Amino acid sequence: MSHRRRPVSRWSVAARCVAAAVGGYALTYLVTAAIAVAMMAASPDDRSDAVLLSSEVSFIVWAVAIMACFYARTALRAWIGLVLAGVLPAIVVFALSP
Amino acid sequence: MKEGFRQSMAWLHTWLGLSVGWVLYFIFVTGTLGYFYIEVDRWMRPELPLQGAQPAALEATRLADAYLRANAQGAGHWSVELPVGRQHNVLEVTWGEGSSLFGRASAHKVYSPEDAAFADPIMPRETQGLYGLYRMHWKLHYVPQQLGVLIVGVCTMIMLVGLVTGVVAHKKIFADFFTFRPSKGQRSWLDFHNLVSVLALPFFVMITYSGLIFYMETYVPAGIDTVYRGDTRAYYGDIEAVDMDVKAAGYAAPLLPLETFVKAAPEHWGGGHADHLIVQHPGDANARVVLLHAGDETVLRDVTEFLVFNAATGALIEKISAAETGPRGARSVLFGLHEGIFADTVLRWLYFASGLMGCAMIATGLVLWTTKRRVRQGHNPSHFGFRLVECLNIGTIAGLPAAIAVFLLANRLIPADVAVRQAWEFHALFIAWGVALAYAALQPVARAWTHELYAATGLCALVPLVNIFTTERHLGVTIPAGDWALAGVDLTLIGFTLFFAACAVVQKRQRT
Numbered sequence: 001m002s003h004r005r006r007p008v009s010r011w012s013v014a015a016r017c018v019a020a021a022v023g024g025y026a027l028t029y030l031v032t033a034a035i036a037v038a039m040m041a042a043s044p045d046d047r048s049d050a051v052l053l054s055s056e057v058s059f060i061v062w063a064v065a066i067m068a069c070f071y072a073r074t075a076l077r078a079w080i081g082l083v084l085a086g087v088l089p090a091i092v093v094f095a096l097s098p
Numbered sequence: 099m100k101e102g103f104r105q106s107m108a109w110l111h112t113w114l115g116l117s118v119g120w121v122l123y124f125i126f127v128t129g130t131l132g133y134f135y136i137e138v139d140r141w142m143r144p145e146l147p148l149q150g151a152q153p154a155a156l157e158a159t160r161l162a163d164a165y166l167r168a169n170a171q172g173a174g175h176w177s178v179e180l181p182v183g184r185q186h187n188v189l190e191v192t193w194g195e196g197s198s199l200f201g202r203a204s205a206h207k208v209y210s211p212e213d214a215a216f217a218d219p220i221m222p223r224e225t226q227g228l229y230g231l232y233r234m235h236w237k238l239h240y241v242p243q244q245l246g247v248l249i250v251g252v253c254t255m256i257m258l259v260g261l262v263t264g265v266v267a268h269k270k271i272f273a274d275f276f277t278f279r280p281s282k283g284q285r286s287w288l289d290f291h292n293l294v295s296v297l298a299l300p301f302f303v304m305i306t307y308s309g310l311i312f313y314m315e316t317y318v319p320a321g322i323d324t325v326y327r328g329d330t331r332a333y334y335g336d337i338e339a340v341d342m343d344v345k346a347a348g349y350a351a352p353l354l355p356l357e358t359f360v361k362a363a364p365e366h367w368g369g370g371h372a373d374h375l376i377v378q379h380p381g382d383a384n385a386r387v388v389l390l391h392a393g394d395e396t397v398l399r400d401v402t403e404f405l406v407f408n409a410a411t412g413a414l415i416e417k418i419s420a421a422e423t424g425p426r427g428a429r430s431v432l433f434g435l436h437e438g439i440f441a442d443t444v445l446r447w448l449y450f451a452s453g454l455m456g457c458a459m460i461a462t463g464l465v466l467w468t469t470k471r472r473v474r475q476g477h478n479p480s481h482f483g484f485r486l487v488e489c490l491n492i493g494t495i496a497g498l499p500a501a502i503a504v505f506l507l508a509n510r511l512i513p514a515d516v517a518v519r520q521a522w523e524f525h526a527l528f529i530a531w532g533v534a535l536a537y538a539a540l541q542p543v544a545r546a547w548t549h550e551l552y553a554a555t556g557l558c559a560l561v562p563l564v565n566i567f568t569t570e571r572h573l574g575v576t577i578p579a580g581d582w583a584l585a586g587v588d589l590t591l592i593g594f595t596l597f598f599a600a601c602a603v604v605q606k607r608q609r610t
Contacts, residue, residue, distance in 0.1 A: 032320035048336040051321030052425035055314040
């Protein structure tokens with residue numbers, strides 16, 4: 001049988017759902033953009049390849065983000081984790097954006 | 099820590115499943131049936147002739163060539179679809195004024211081997227066929243396409259996480275694969291759920307991930323937004339074929355026999371064959387012959403696989419190839435694997451069987467939840483959420499197949515000349531599904547299951563029967579004629595009848 005042993009409030013669940021859906025999507029978007037602009041910077045002639053590859057891997061990022069949001073010990077940690085994970089991609093996007 | 103991870107992922111798995119499980123079931127059912135949409139489409143258009151022996155590719159090309167030269171001089175384009183492979187089952191020619199590759203046709207003729215002549219195509223009853231149902235697989239129905247695609251995308255993403263969490267939650271995934279404890283209620287459902295899930299797991303991962311790829315740029319437009327500054331059209335222009343139009347020179351030149359080009363195709367395509375020829379500006383000095391690669395010969399599902407020849411000299415002007423490597427190749431392969439257009443008969447039935455296992459995976463998961471809850475909360479809990487899940491389970495797991503049988507019955511029973519029959523075939527499906535959901539809400543659970551499983555049984559059985567009384571395309575005609583594609587539809591329905599009958603019998607026995 002597998003049910004949670006730690007009591008989890010509805011608010012915590014709701015907050016994690018929003019984190020996974022909205023926050024996770026935002027992180028996915030950032031990471032995708034970061035990969036795309038990084039690939040563009042590396043080889044400016046392959047625009048479509050940059051979009052293709054970054055989009056193709058985007059769902060792995062989102063899947064991991066969703067799982068992480070529900071593994072985190074608290075909903076706050078889930079959000080903090082997303083924000084921290086987004087720092088590096090955000091820097092890459094702002095630095096390399098054409 | 100490890101205990102916490104498995105448990106939290108198991109929790110996530112359960113609630114993801116309960117959030118969209120019924121939509122996923124619909125997506126899997128319509129997608130699975132979609133692997134045979136070409137065959138069922140033909141079944142749903144019983145006015146069309148039976149599948150007879152067709153001329154071979156070169157002979158067909160010669161026949162089309164002769165006919166077009168005699169009847170379509172001066173056209174802007176000729177198009178010949180050869181009866182090669184599964185995508186084209188008859189020899190068809192069209193022609194029209196415009197010269198763009200897929201320009202509108204003003205005339206359309208189909209070759210009849212019995213009469214050894216081209217004739218106007220028989221106009222079958224208006225129906226969107228199974229293709230209409232299959233299309234709901236990615237854009238649903240009754241909602242605008244964009245919204246449907248979005249909803250399906252969200253569900254697919256949830257499915258992906260559901261698969262991963264399902265594997266993570268399963269501690270002894272290999273040992274348990276060989277565990278099946280029948281007649282133990284909830285434990286049996288868990289074993290069955292694990293069995294179907296693990297058996298076709300590689301297929302499920304492939305089908306789910308590749309499903310996301312189709313509209314990935316719509317779901318996460320970050321790439322286009324940054325690298326293309328939001329210019330979606332430029333992006334698609336870069337990765338997909340543009341319609342190649344060519345201007346007429348204005349003076350005449352002889353057109354080589356079309357079979358020359360069809361013969362040349364395998365050498366340029368490493369053995370691959372053409373199944374579609376388009377002649378732009380036939381008879382003109384600038385005339386071109388464009389060959390399209392038969393879609394069922396390669397797993398690469400890319401719209402660009404053209405050979406462009408000079409029609410007067412036979413020289414190859416351009417070879418536009420599907421991407422085989424890199425991110426573009428990956429996309430092409432993923433599309434190809436998902437759609438399975440390349441699959442031959444055996445592989446196609448394997449795809450179908452895997453899809454059915456996906457339906458079983460979702461169904462057993464949903465039922466497992468209710469049986470578990472029942473055990474935990476005592477028999478017949480009346481909590482609203484629980485009742486909702488039970489009704490959705492019965493009305494969808496048994497009700498949707500019954501509704502699809504109703505859809506096929508509607509195809510037979512709505513007269514061919516009714517103007518709105520196309521839409522009403524679908525309305526019939528959704529009305530039947532609605533009735534199934536409502537019935538589940540009004541009956542006690544165990545009885546509802548029995549009745550709905552019997553309904554699914556009866557309705558599936560009814561389709562081949564009604565077929566006998568309404569058309570000349572029932573088993574008594576299709577089997578002797580050797581049209582196994584059409585016969586297969588009725589035979590598969592008989593197979594489903596037996597399956598639902600078995601489910602109904604087992605369920606009835608277990609509820610006492």
